[in-house]
Amino acid sequence: MIGYLREICSGTWSLFVGLGITIKYFFQPVVTVQYPREVLPMTPRFRGHIELVRDPETGGDKCIVCGMCQKTCPSNCIIVEGEKVEGAKKKALTRYTLDFTKCSLCGLCVEVCPADAITFSKDYNLAGLRREAYVFDLKKRLEERNG
Amino acid sequence: MSAFAQTQLKETFVINLGPQHPATHGVLRVKLVMDGEYIVEAEPVLGYIHRMHEKMGENRTWAQFMPNTGRMDYLHALAYNHGYVAVVERAAGIEVPERAEYIRVITAELNRISSHLLWFGAFVLDLGGFTPLLYAFDDREQILDLLESVTGSRLTYSYFRFGGVYNDIDENFVPGALAFIKRLRERLPMYHALVTKNIILRKRLEDIGFITPEMCRKYGATGPVARGSGIDFDVRRHEPYSIYPELNFDVPVYPKGDSMARYMVRMDEIEQSMRIVEQAIAKLPAGPVMAEKVPKILKPAKGDYYHAVETARGSFGIRVVSDGTNTPYRLKLRSPTFSNLSLFGEACQGMLLPDALALMGSLDLVIPEIDR
Amino acid sequence: MSVHPEVFRLLLFLVGFIAFAALNAAYLVWLERKEAGHIQRRIGPKEVGWFGLLQPLADGIKLMTKQLIVPAGVDPVLFRIAPILVMIPAIMGFVTIPFSETLVARNIDVGLLLVFAFASVNVLGLLLGAWGSRNKYAVISAARVVSQNVAYEIPMLVTVVTLVMVSGTMNLTKIVGQQMGGFWHWNFFNLTASPLMPVAFLIFFVCMLAETNRAPFDMAEAESELIAGAFTEYPGMGFGVFFMAEYANIVIGCSMATILFLGGWGCPFGLYPGLHWFLLKMYFLIFTVIWIRWTYPRTTFYGLLNLSWKILIPISFVNLLLTSAMLKVF
Numbered sequence: 001m002i003g004y005l006r007e008i009c010s011g012t013w014s015l016f017v018g019l020g021i022t023i024k025y026f027f028q029p030v031v032t033v034q035y036p037r038e039v040l041p042m043t044p045r046f047r048g049h050i051e052l053v054r055d056p057e058t059g060g061d062k063c064i065v066c067g068m069c070q071k072t073c074p075s076n077c078i079i080v081e082g083e084k085v086e087g088a089k090k091k092a093l094t095r096y097t098l099d100f101t102k103c104s105l106c107g108l109c110v111e112v113c114p115a116d117a118i119t120f121s122k123d124y125n126l127a128g129l130r131r132e133a134y135v136f137d138l139k140k141r142l143e144e145r146n147g
Numbered sequence: 148m149s150a151f152a153q154t155q156l157k158e159t160f161v162i163n164l165g166p167q168h169p170a171t172h173g174v175l176r177v178k179l180v181m182d183g184e185y186i187v188e189a190e191p192v193l194g195y196i197h198r199m200h201e202k203m204g205e206n207r208t209w210a211q212f213m214p215n216t217g218r219m220d221y222l223h224a225l226a227y228n229h230g231y232v233a234v235v236e237r238a239a240g241i242e243v244p245e246r247a248e249y250i251r252v253i254t255a256e257l258n259r260i261s262s263h264l265l266w267f268g269a270f271v272l273d274l275g276g277f278t279p280l281l282y283a284f285d286d287r288e289q290i291l292d293l294l295e296s297v298t299g300s301r302l303t304y305s306y307f308r309f310g311g312v313y314n315d316i317d318e319n320f321v322p323g324a325l326a327f328i329k330r331l332r333e334r335l336p337m338y339h340a341l342v343t344k345n346i347i348l349r350k351r352l353e354d355i356g357f358i359t360p361e362m363c364r365k366y367g368a369t370g371p372v373a374r375g376s377g378i379d380f381d382v383r384r385h386e387p388y389s390i391y392p393e394l395n396f397d398v399p400v401y402p403k404g405d406s407m408a409r410y411m412v413r414m415d416e417i418e419q420s421m422r423i424v425e426q427a428i429a430k431l432p433a434g435p436v437m438a439e440k441v442p443k444i445l446k447p448a449k450g451d452y453y454h455a456v457e458t459a460r461g462s463f464g465i466r467v468v469s470d471g472t473n474t475p476y477r478l479k480l481r482s483p484t485f486s487n488l489s490l491f492g493e494a495c496q497g498m499l500l501p502d503a504l505a506l507m508g509s510l511d512l513v514i515p516e517i518d519r
Numbered sequence: 520m521s522v523h524p525e526v527f528r529l530l531l532f533l534v535g536f537i538a539f540a541a542l543n544a545a546y547l548v549w550l551e552r553k554e555a556g557h558i559q560r561r562i563g564p565k566e567v568g569w570f571g572l573l574q575p576l577a578d579g580i581k582l583m584t585k586q587l588i589v590p591a592g593v594d595p596v597l598f599r600i601a602p603i604l605v606m607i608p609a610i611m612g613f614v615t616i617p618f619s620e621t622l623v624a625r626n627i628d629v630g631l632l633l634v635f636a637f638a639s640v641n642v643l644g645l646l647l648g649a650w651g652s653r654n655k656y657a658v659i660s661a662a663r664v665v666s667q668n669v670a671y672e673i674p675m676l677v678t679v680v681t682l683v684m685v686s687g688t689m690n691l692t693k694i695v696g697q698q699m700g701g702f703w704h705w706n707f708f709n710l711t712a713s714p715l716m717p718v719a720f721l722i723f724f725v726c727m728l729a730e731t732n733r734a735p736f737d738m739a740e741a742e743s744e745l746i747a748g749a750f751t752e753y754p755g756m757g758f759g760v761f762f763m764a765e766y767a768n769i770v771i772g773c774s775m776a777t778i779l780f781l782g783g784w785g786c787p788f789g790l791y792p793g794l795h796w797f798l799l800k801m802y803f804l805i806f807t808v809i810w811i812r813w814t815y816p817r818t819t820f821y822g823l824l825n826l827s828w829k830i831l832i833p834i835s836f837v838n839l840l841l842t843s844a845m846l847k848v849f
Contacts, residue, residue, distance in 0.1 A: 008830060011346030012721075015815070021341045022278060022558045022814045031285055032561040043292075045314070047299035074211035106214035106305040107313060112443075120299065275734065275817025281559040347735055347815050350822050501819045 047105045048121040050098060052142040061142055062117040065091040069109035069118065075102040078109060096138040101131060159187055166195050172507070173514025177491075184499050189492050193485075197518040204478030209235055209445045210309070212478070217303040219480065220516035222262040225255040226458040228307040230465045233388060234454035235309055238447035238469055246434040247311035248390045253427045254294060254306065256420040257324065260331070261290040262459040263413050263420075266511045270410070271342055273508040274351055279342050286334060289327045293320060309445060310438030321428055328421045335418065343414065352407040356506035358494050359404060366493075367486040370461025371416065372510055375409035377402035382457035393430070396423050406509040413511070416459075444473050460484050460511055484510075485517045532624040536613040543770050544763035545575035547805065554806065555813045585755030593752065594651040601648025602753070602760035608637040608644075609767035616774050617692045619784045619794040631689040634775060635676065638730065641764060642668045645739075648761075652752035663820055664739040668730060670824050674831035675726035678719045681835070681842045682779050685712040695783030702787040707780045711849065713842035715834075720780045722835050724804075727772035729823070731765060734812035736823055773804040 065082030077099040082091035164177040174195035180188040217224035268280030298306040399415035401408035455464040461483025468477040495503040556563030564571030615630030617623035649661030784797040
């Protein structure tokens, strides 16, 4: 009998405590960010899709077309092609294609590149209508960024 | 099995708890044979998200398998990363520098806290309380921001490498982690007052869903499911790896075996993980985060190697058979949730359907990990 | 031939009640979503209109433009009549409720009884609708709702009987009249009649939550046998009508709680009684109903019935005995 009454009293008290907690949070400011109108900055190490790094001396890319990134990618999403240019030590890059529909952002390509030619970008707002829009031509993107 | 369910077999019907779930379990199908309100038989049907990770392991080089480890149990991905790199380091004989070990443990324990916070929110959501989920996600967001500033990813981490970690922690990590721990310590009493002591929740969890220690041993259940039934087994304590022998923490064990015991085990584990992170941050040494001579193309010696780590769901074991080439010959992943789910068929006989759903929530299932 | 002014007045009230119920159904949804949002540290709807105030309009348009699918094999009469059967008692319940001293449709001497009589009928509509849907999950869920409603009618009515004993009348306007003049006259604080009066208010409130199938007692709507429960087969506006009836029932329940326990349209400090105080108190109680929904998890069906039969009914009977003893003695 006493246990029954005690359980009723403690149970009812726990219900009131719960109500007190939620009403306390009702009056506190919201913690959400209203996304399309307020945008949060990405951290420096955020992993977006990869980008070619601009070489400050030549203004182009730093890629030596060794093909290590293509070999090490677990998902086979990188295609690198280059050609030998007379009078230059390294091969010149003609095509660098990233199939972002398969990329898992593991970072093995960035890590293994001996020339530090690729890095993660900060792009996350990638919405599109066609699958082909996600096969990025990184060389063309570098030229567009150069101006 | 309740006496009621034993005397039946008059009129049972089959209900399908279909692959699409209103909760965050994943794609799990359970065929329930029910007699009115009581469950007579339950048979989980798996395989809806089988992605053949083990076969992929045979076709990729050792380094190329890293992203797969983060995608099995995406809620505690760093522990799976840890298990894989630990077994390959054991196979290839690579020594990991101390700073890297400490960073591994700190990030993996933070990931464990975030996994338990998500479990807590989703469990109470299954039971009908919508609000604690959002409070838990508020805290979890802090962890995700911390780990994003270190690793670059928020959920499916591919951060560990053979011989260390990918990059060092940045300067905001240690103050951020300590601030987070202080904040979560202040919020945990709020969770206990709002949810744990709530009479409605207690009525739904106490004395419901008993799992006996014999059942755990029979099906090989580990982790909070076994510790909630009184079995004192934690891989970090009984098969220690990395720097866990140097850290001081308790392993919560509750002998009762009902859903409330499993709930309390996980809530206490959050507190213990915070203790581990504090101690590890205090002892964090300076130094390199990557071993010196890790060959670019790894070819471990021929043999059969096994390593187990303690994840949020139990003991994750990984066995590699190496034949000396640059791809594994066989990669076997022992999923803790698979064993935990196997006892569902026996444990829920004779239970009411809402109680069985509460039991399933307390097992902390992540189906992509079962199906791999 | 001239129309009797009383008929005219009643028609006006009827239209007013339908409009009030409809407006409440629409904007209580808005209030619920905003309140749930702020409890969960986020804002609720904000895009459609200023502060999301046009959101109920958008939801209404969506519901109305959905195709009214009548599944094959349903009972043609029951399926179509059930939403109406649920809506009519919800509107009729407003007839005797006094919103202020002069604003009452019909000031009947048994007004209290009439409200509860109408409230009991809406369960019938739900059961008929579920039965007519020819869906076994709907029938199971509706059977649960019926037993839930029956179980919670008893403590509610016992508490109301206690109150009638204290007030000596069933006329709602007179009951409020006895509580005018400041909050210490309210029945909630009327401890000379019975020391368990606040407990009686709590019991009434909990029973009101259970009668209207509101969380934490909402097995009929959410999670019942994994599907939508009693309304599974009702598309678009059919569901919308059930929904409106539920919110109208919440409004009636909160109005009754205000009238019986919190002094109706009286000011807490005895100054300017009027319609505004009634609305304020009623909306405060509705805020509390929503607040409770978003704080607690759901009870199981057996827990619900145990709560009623093993806890609420004994306590309400004890209250009844205590009140009658105190009335006899003092």
